[in-house]
Amino acid sequence: MNQLDKQKAESSVSGKQLQPKVYVTKCETFSACHRLHSNQLSDESNQSIFGKCNNPNGHGHNYKVEVTVYGPVDPVTGMVMNLTDLKKYMQLAIMNNLDHKNLDKDVPFFKDVVSTTENLAVYIWDQLSLLLPSPGLLHEIKIHETEKNIVVYRGDHC
Numbered sequence: 001m002n003q004l005d006k007q008k009a010e011s012s013v014s015g016k017q018l019q020p021k022v023y024v025t026k027c028e029t030f031s032a033c034h035r036l037h038s039n040q041l042s043d044e045s046n047q048s049i050f051g052k053c054n055n056p057n058g059h060g061h062n063y064k065v066e067v068t069v070y071g072p073v074d075p076v077t078g079m080v081m082n083l084t085d086l087k088k089y090m091q092l093a094i095m096n097n098l099d100h101k102n103l104d105k106d107v108p109f110f111k112d113v114v115s116t117t118e119n120l121a122v123y124i125w126d127q128l129s130l131l132l133p134s135p136g137l138l139h140e141i142k143i144h145e146t147e148k149n150i151v152v153y154r155g156d157h158c
């Protein structure tokens, strides 16, 4: 008996219906400018670590964000989550807060936090977690800072 048959046998005994779990992703793009600079470092160290990205004039990106939720497919709606609802949450958590913003000056989270793409992914995760209807739904934030620079956050801590 394979794993699926075993699960089916167990569920028929317990009377519980097996529900498939699926990953659902929605993408959005936003434009923002920033400067890589740490308040905890000297100007010399900032320059040495961040190089051209520490230029006081800053620089911009067209960020692409992929938000993935994961959960059981509701047998009635056929959805893990309505993508129209996810769009609304992404508008509130991402677009309203970040699009056409200076990350370092306009977003309080980055006052003392370096506006790397890693920290941006953490910020988006935290903001979306506050809005989503169920805490375990959010699976992954993937940000394409450029075509070559991509960051993934799944809510892990150490």
Ligand SMILES: Nc1nc2c(c(=O)[nH]1)N=C([C@H](O)[C@H](O)COP(=O)(O)OP(=O)(O)OP(=O)(O)O)CN2
Binding pocket: 036, 053, 115, 116, 117, 118, 145, 146, 148, 149
């Ligand atoms: N770990 C991280 N490193 C860097 C980040 C970051 O968010 N996390 N960000 C930057 C800069 O913001 C910059 O925008 C990207 O730098 P870089 O990759 O050097 O940019 P280029 O477009 O010039 O790179 P190419 O891949 O050579 O085109 C830096 N580091």
Ligand SMILES: [Zn+2]
Binding pocket: 034, 053, 059, 060, 061
């Ligand atoms: Zn940058």
